[in-house]
Amino acid sequence: AQKITQTQPGMFVQEKEAVTLDCTYDTSDPSYGLFWYKQPSSGEMIFLIYQGSYDQQNATEGRYSLNFQKARKSANLVISASQLGDSAMYFCAMRVIPSGSARQLTFGSGTQLTVLP
Amino acid sequence: DVKVTQSSRYLVKRTGEKVFLECVQDMDHENMFWYRQDPGLGLRLIYFSYDVKMKEKGDIPEGYSVSREKKERFSLILESASTNQTSMYLCASSRGQLNSPLHFGNGTRLTVT
Numbered sequence: 001a002q003k004i005t006q007t008q009p010g011m012f013v014q015e016k017e018a019v020t021l022d023c024t025y026d027t028s029d030p031s032y033g034l035f036w037y038k039q040p041s042s043g044e045m046i047f048l049i050y051q052g053s054y055d056q057q058n059a060t061e062g063r064y065s066l067n068f069q070k071a072r073k074s075a076n077l078v079i080s081a082s083q084l085g086d087s088a089m090y091f092c093a094m095r096v097i098p099s100g101s102a103r104q105l106t107f108g109s110g111t112q113l114t115v116l117p
Numbered sequence: 118d119v120k121v122t123q124s125s126r127y128l129v130k131r132t133g134e135k136v137f138l139e140c141v142q143d144m145d146h147e148n149m150f151w152y153r154q155d156p157g158l159g160l161r162l163i164y165f166s167y168d169v170k171m172k173e174k175g176d177i178p179e180g181y182s183v184s185r186e187k188k189e190r191f192s193l194i195l196e197s198a199s200t201n202q203t204s205m206y207l208c209a210s211s212r213g214q215l216n217s218p219l220h221f222g223n224g225t226r227l228t229v230t
Binding site for chain 1: 148150152157158159160161162165167173175205207209213215216218219220221223224
């Protein structure tokens with residue numbers, strides 16, 4: 001079974017500073033994908049970034065980067081130059097391919113990020 | 118842009134009622150999902166479907182059933198609603214590739230009294 005752990009229920013960061021949101025995962029499948037989503041207070045789930053288990057480089061998307069450490073089974077999200085609009089719940093998720101067809105994502109419990117002015 | 122539409126944003130039902138939550142996607146995605154979201158628990162998968170008339174149980178299927186008669190539509194059914202099913206319900210769809218993100222609807226906040 002797959003498991004995602006986010007150990008930080010809440011985080012605070014000063015505006016314009018960088019912040020790292022932790023995510024560890026557990027799977028025995030060699031092929032998997034890791035996703036990060038943002039959920040503002042309005043409730044919509046916004047896809048931020050993806051990292052494949054065989055990707056050689058860490059994924060980046062604008063101010064978001066994924067610090068992927070395969071041996072440690074961690075996939076931390078780094079947000080550079082935090083903005084007030086980054087205040088939201090952040091979810092880490094994982095997908096594996098148990099039978100050749102990519103199916104469901106398993107989500108962590110989330111980290112509530114608050115950016116302080 | 119992919120659009121996933123959930124029929125209701127807010128719903129209030131009584132204990133024992135049969136409840137239907139509808140979800141429609143417009144991008145011809147093979148996979149569709151129903152999650153429930155509760156504080157401190159993240160998103161938990163109830164059921165998913167990878168093709169028309171195909172379904173698989175997720176982590177918490179008890180008390181729920183689903184229907185997928187057409188590719189674009191995935192319905193979640195609460196046969197006899199109970200107060201512990203009060204929650205936010207999120208529908209999502211995706212393609213079948215490993216790197217395909219889920220696209221979510223705006224959610225249905227269900228209250229069972």
